[in-house]
Amino acid sequence: xxxxxxxxxxxxxxxxxxxxxxxxxxxxxxxxxxxxxxxxxxxxxxxxxxxxxxxxxxxxxxxxxxxxxxxxxxxxxxxxxxxxxxxxxxxxxxxxxxxxxxxxxxxxxxxxxxxxxxxxxxxxxxxxxxxxxxxxxxxxxxxxxxxxxxxxxxxxxxxxxxxxxxxxxxxxxxxxxxxxxxxxxxxx
Amino acid sequence: xxxxxxxxxxxxxxxxxxxxxxxxxxxxxxxxxxxxxxxxxxxxxxxxxxxxxxxxxxxxxxxxxxxxxxxxxxxxxxxxxxxxxxxxxxxxxxxxxxxxxxxxxxxxxxxxxxxxxxxxxxxxxxxxxxxxxxxxxxxxxxxxxxxxxxxxxxxxxxxxxxxxxxxxxxxxxxxxxxxxxxxxxxxx
Amino acid sequence: xxxxxxxxxxxxxxxxxxxxxxxxxxxxxxxxxxxxxxxxxxxxxxxxxxxxxxxxxxxxxxxxxxxxxxxxxxxxxxxxxxxxxxxxxxxxxxxxxxxxxxxxxxxxxxxxxxxxxxxxxxxxxxxxxxxxxxxxxxxxxxxxxxxxxxxxxxxxxxxxxxxxxxxxxxxxxxxxxxxxxxxxxxxx
Amino acid sequence: xxxxxxxxxxxxxxxxxxxxxxxxxxxxxxxxxxxxxxxxxxxxxxxxxxxxxxxxxxxxxxxxxxxxxxxxxxxxxxxxxxxxxxxxxxxxxxxxxxxxxxxxxxxxxxxxxxxxxxxxxxxxxxxxxxxxxxxxxxxxxxxxxxxxxxxxxxxxxxxxxxxxxxxxxxxxxxxxxxxxxxxxxxxx
DNA sequence: GATGAATGAGTCTTCATTCAT
DNA sequence: AATGAATGAAGACTCATTCAT
Numbered sequence: 001x002x003x004x005x006x007x008x009x010x011x012x013x014x015x016x017x018x019x020x021x022x023x024x025x026x027x028x029x030x031x032x033x034x035x036x037x038x039x040x041x042x043x044x045x046x047x048x049x050x051x052x053x054x055x056x057x058x059x060x061x062x063x064x065x066x067x068x069x070x071x072x073x074x075x076x077x078x079x080x081x082x083x084x085x086x087x088x089x090x091x092x093x094x095x096x097x098x099x100x101x102x103x104x105x106x107x108x109x110x111x112x113x114x115x116x117x118x119x120x121x122x123x124x125x126x127x128x129x130x131x132x133x134x135x136x137x138x139x140x141x142x143x144x145x146x147x148x149x150x151x152x153x154x155x156x157x158x159x160x161x162x163x164x165x166x167x168x169x170x171x172x173x174x175x176x177x178x179x180x181x182x183x184x185x186x187x188x
Numbered sequence: 189x190x191x192x193x194x195x196x197x198x199x200x201x202x203x204x205x206x207x208x209x210x211x212x213x214x215x216x217x218x219x220x221x222x223x224x225x226x227x228x229x230x231x232x233x234x235x236x237x238x239x240x241x242x243x244x245x246x247x248x249x250x251x252x253x254x255x256x257x258x259x260x261x262x263x264x265x266x267x268x269x270x271x272x273x274x275x276x277x278x279x280x281x282x283x284x285x286x287x288x289x290x291x292x293x294x295x296x297x298x299x300x301x302x303x304x305x306x307x308x309x310x311x312x313x314x315x316x317x318x319x320x321x322x323x324x325x326x327x328x329x330x331x332x333x334x335x336x337x338x339x340x341x342x343x344x345x346x347x348x349x350x351x352x353x354x355x356x357x358x359x360x361x362x363x364x365x366x367x368x369x370x371x372x373x374x375x376x
Numbered sequence: 377x378x379x380x381x382x383x384x385x386x387x388x389x390x391x392x393x394x395x396x397x398x399x400x401x402x403x404x405x406x407x408x409x410x411x412x413x414x415x416x417x418x419x420x421x422x423x424x425x426x427x428x429x430x431x432x433x434x435x436x437x438x439x440x441x442x443x444x445x446x447x448x449x450x451x452x453x454x455x456x457x458x459x460x461x462x463x464x465x466x467x468x469x470x471x472x473x474x475x476x477x478x479x480x481x482x483x484x485x486x487x488x489x490x491x492x493x494x495x496x497x498x499x500x501x502x503x504x505x506x507x508x509x510x511x512x513x514x515x516x517x518x519x520x521x522x523x524x525x526x527x528x529x530x531x532x533x534x535x536x537x538x539x540x541x542x543x544x545x546x547x548x549x550x551x552x553x554x555x556x557x558x559x560x561x562x563x564x
Numbered sequence: 565x566x567x568x569x570x571x572x573x574x575x576x577x578x579x580x581x582x583x584x585x586x587x588x589x590x591x592x593x594x595x596x597x598x599x600x601x602x603x604x605x606x607x608x609x610x611x612x613x614x615x616x617x618x619x620x621x622x623x624x625x626x627x628x629x630x631x632x633x634x635x636x637x638x639x640x641x642x643x644x645x646x647x648x649x650x651x652x653x654x655x656x657x658x659x660x661x662x663x664x665x666x667x668x669x670x671x672x673x674x675x676x677x678x679x680x681x682x683x684x685x686x687x688x689x690x691x692x693x694x695x696x697x698x699x700x701x702x703x704x705x706x707x708x709x710x711x712x713x714x715x716x717x718x719x720x721x722x723x724x725x726x727x728x729x730x731x732x733x734x735x736x737x738x739x740x741x742x743x744x745x746x747x748x749x750x751x752x
Numbered sequence: 753g754a755t756g757a758a759t760g761a762g763t764c765t766t767c768a769t770t771c772a773t
Numbered sequence: 774a775a776t777g778a779a780t781g782a783a784g785a786c787t788c789a790t791t792c793a794t
Contacts, residue, residue: 001753017292019207022788034790035755044789075374101289104205129373138373146356146364147373153345154338161337168334176334184372185317185326185335186263189778210763223780226765377774393668395583398767410769411776420768477665480581522732522740525725526718533717544710552710560748565757586784599759602786 002040004030006054009047014094018048018102048102049110055095056117059088063124074132075182078151081125082181083174085155090164097159122148151181190228192218194242197235202282206236206290236290237298243283244305247276251312262320263370266339269313270369271362273343278352285347310336339369378416380406382430385423390470394424394478424478425486431471432493435464439500450508451558454527457501458557459550461531466540473535498524527557566604568594570618573611578658582612582666612666613674619659620681623652627688638696639746642715645689646745647738649719654728661723686712715745 008029012021023044027037041047066072066080089096106114126148132138154177162173196217200209211232215225229235254260254268277284294302314336320326342365350361384405388397399420403413417423442448442456465472482490502524508514530553538549572593576585587608591601605611630636630644653660670678690712696702718741726737 017207019205020293023790024788033755034788035792036753038790039753105208142367142373143356143360143364146361147368149345149349150342150365150368153343154341157337157341157345168331172331173334176331177338179330180335180338180369180372182372182374184368184370185330186370211765212763221780222765223767223782224778226767227778227780232764393583395581396669399769400767409776410767411771412774414769415774481584518743519732519736519740522737523744525721526741526744529719529721530714530717533713533721537713544707548707549710552707553714555706556711556714556748557744558748560744560746587786588784597759598786599761599788600757602788603757603759606786608785 001032001036005037005040006047006050010051010094010098013048013051013098013102018098018105045105045107045110048098049106049114051095052099052103052106052110052114055092055099056114056121058092060117060121062088063121067124067128074128074135074137075178077128078132078181079174079178081128082151082155082177083170086158086162086170086174086177089159089162090170093159093162093164096156100156100159122152125151154181189220189224193225193228194235194238198239198282198286201236201239201286201290206286206293233293233295233298236286237294237302239283240287240291240294240298240302243280243287244302244309246280248305248309250276251309255312255316262316262323262325263366265316266320266369267362267366269316270339270343270365271358274346274350274358274362274365277347277350278358281347281350281352284344288344288347310340313339342369377408377412381413381416382423382426386427386470386474389424389427389474389478394474394481421481421483421486424474425482425490427471428475428479428482428486428490431468431475432490432497434468436493436497438464439497443500443504450504450511450513451554453504454508454557455550455554457504458527458531458553459546462534462538462546462550462553465535465538466546469535469538469540472532476532476535498528501527530557565596565600569601569604570611570614574615574658574662577612577615577662577666582662582669609669609671609674612662613670613678615659616663616667616670616674616678619656619663620678620685622656624681624685626652627685631688631692638692638699638701639742641692642696642745643738643742645692646715646719646741647734650722650726650734650738650741653723653726654734657723657726657728660720664720664723686716689715718745 005026009021009026012025012029015021016025023034023037027034041050062084063081066077066084069077072080103111103114126144129138129144129148133140133144158173164170193214197209197214200213200217203209204213211222211225215222229238250272251269254265254272257265260268291299291302314332317326317332317336321328346361352358381402385397385402388401388405391397392401399410399413403410417426438460439457442453442460445453448456479487479490502520505514505520505524509516509520534549540546569590573585573590576589576593579585580589587598587601591598605614626648627645630641630648633641636644667675667678690708693702693708693712697704697708722737728734
């Protein structure tokens with residue numbers, strides 16, 4: 001039940017936004033009453049927090065599995081991480097959008113638990129870039145932090161336009177992105 | 189007065205979000221009464237639309253001024269556009285965030301006026317890439333549309349993290365972004 | 377201008393009702409601004425009172441012209457009065473509907489001026505019936521007051537259903553009503 | 565509770581009119597809060613519709629009970645129907661006034677449900693007149709539709725002036741009305 | 753586990769009215 | 774004679790939340 005509610009909530013928050021979606025909307029969509037909601041959640045905000053937690057924890061653990069795989073080069077890891085972010089849209093797109101869009105509606109208390117994880121995700125990319133430098137995979141003359149933000153921007157913005165059933169496969173998009181990041185777009 | 193209201197609204201919508209900001213909040217912040225708001229705007233949504241219009245029209249015209257300047261190469265134009273998006277955060281950051289975040293609260297009628305302009309902005313970037321190919325500024329082997337989305341992602345995401353009074357200047361950030369896009373991050 | 381405003385107001389009050397029609401609606405329909413309204417009327421209620429006055433005064437004077445005509449029998453006068461009420465709908469229908477429907481929105485002060493006139497209209501009919509009795513035009517065995525209310529009901533209700541451009545002429549309807557009142561509907 | 569609310573609403577709508585009566589007025593008069601109102605009704609208009617339905621359904625079923633009684637002549641049925649309309653004022657007067665006065669505030673959707681019933685009521689009277697002709701109870705030389713409107717006018721107008729605790733009994737009034745309708749007011 | 757009834761604070765919006773110009 | 778800006782009170786409606794059952 002709690003599971004079902006959370007899933008419906010993600011769907012509705014994605015479609016209509018957190019503030020605009022009422023508890024009534026959520027419970028109606030699964031055929032129970034408002035009382036039931038408050039049996040499982042202490043507040044609307046708690047539900048939102050749960051959604052955030054579930055998303056960022058999942059994402060982080062997938063990212064860490066990639067980073068820990070020592071059989072791969074840093075370039076390959078970078079590809080995997082970018083690829084993951086595209087692939088993930090298929091099943092986590094709604095959650096992702098809710099995550100980035102509705103974070104502001106979390107309480108400070110909740111934010112304190114979630115922001116460090118979100119930052120960790122970015123920090124891991126910075127770390128990957130730094131380690132790739134030492135190994136010679138990446139150049140030495142760029143600002144790691146800005147480039148990390150750039151990569152993140154490319155990845156996160158894809159939630160806004162990427163349609164999983166569109167013309168391009170996730171492989172193609174991730175490939176283009178990685179190419180762009182590694183080799184640039186000008187002739188060499 | 190209308191001007192003043194719009195500006196305050198942008199500030200508040202940026203800080204607290206469109207739905208959470210009440211008309212009361214807006215009028216209180218400039219010391220008038222609710223009636224006054226409805227003297228100038230027919231609805232909260234109209235105000236939001238006005239904000240969107242003002243932002244996208246301004247952005248488009250700045251972009252077009254860059255694109256029309258024939259004394260510059262395509263690479264330089266790309267730099268200027270990316271640079272613009274960072275510089276713009278200083279004065280238009282709040283509007284930009286409202287633009288991307290609250291578009292969903294526009295009516296269909298308003299969206300029909302705004303979406304084409306937003307798409308035009310992206311389309312202009314695609315065009316720049318295509319023309320740069322012909323001139324030899326850019327390589328021929330990438331997907332223009334995906335790369336355009338990638339560049340847009342980098343630029344638009346910067347609204348989320350860039351602090352105009354931070355350690356890096358806008359020149360530096362734009363420089364890093366353009367370097368990254370042109371030459372990539374791997375050794376050549 | 378005042379004239380024009382009153383006429384538009386009648387039209388709108390008839391169509392949408394007094395409460396639902398705003399001053400804004402009225403002034404917009406003739407292309408002036410709200411200030412202008414308050415130049416001519418001290419309040420919305422005063423306008424309503426003016427409409428009531430104009431209507432009941434006109435009706436009363438027409439009724440009195442009929443009653444004073446000594447060349448006609450009482451039966452003929454009854455016909456004329458009923459006929460008048462139907463004919464009047466063509467040009468005064470809107471005013472009449474406003475009169476009966478919106479009287480409740482008058483202040484006590486206004487009501488004190490209007491109710492006596494409205495009662496006078498009914499009282500004149502009672503007087504006609506009483507005089508017709510003495511002359512032998514009407515029977516002696518009915519309750520004058522109730523019959524007067526009955527006749528008034530027939531007449532006033534016609535505002536609700538009579539369409540001036542319908543199949544029956546006002547002559548026909550008045551004729552049927554008078555026949556019904558004089559001879560009844562059962563075989564004699 | 566819903567019952568109680570509806571009854572209070574009828575009382576208030578009768579006294580002050582639909583538009584002027586606020587939800588606040590209604591809930592205050594029974595000591596609950598506004599939220600409670602919206603727990604039972606989806607809108608003010610729905611409440612009005614419910615009042616209309618309840619009234620016209622009740623009236624129609626009483627009328628039909630009279631019409632179906634084959635032990636009575638058509639003249640007796642006519643008396644019963646007119647009598648009913650007067651008697652009814654005692655308990656349904658407020659509802660009746662609200663019905664006729666506030667119908668305009670119903671939505672088109674509601675009107676579509678109610679107008680046919682209101683028309684049915686009138687149609688039943690026309691039918692009674694037509695059948696009474698065949699049986700010889702009524703004359704053949706009058707316009708059935710206009711006479712029906714005339715009778716309806718007499719009956720419905722009585723809501724405006726009849727005071728149940730006045731000097732005349734409902735029997736007397738109905739008697740006068742039926743006499744007037746059947747035999748007319750002129751000597752035979 | 754779940755419901756149904758109720759709350760009360762808050763939201764957007766409307767509108768008659770005022771008044772300086 | 775008319776306008777435009779502003780007010781402020783009130784209105785319908787929404788919604789997260791509570792709680793007895």
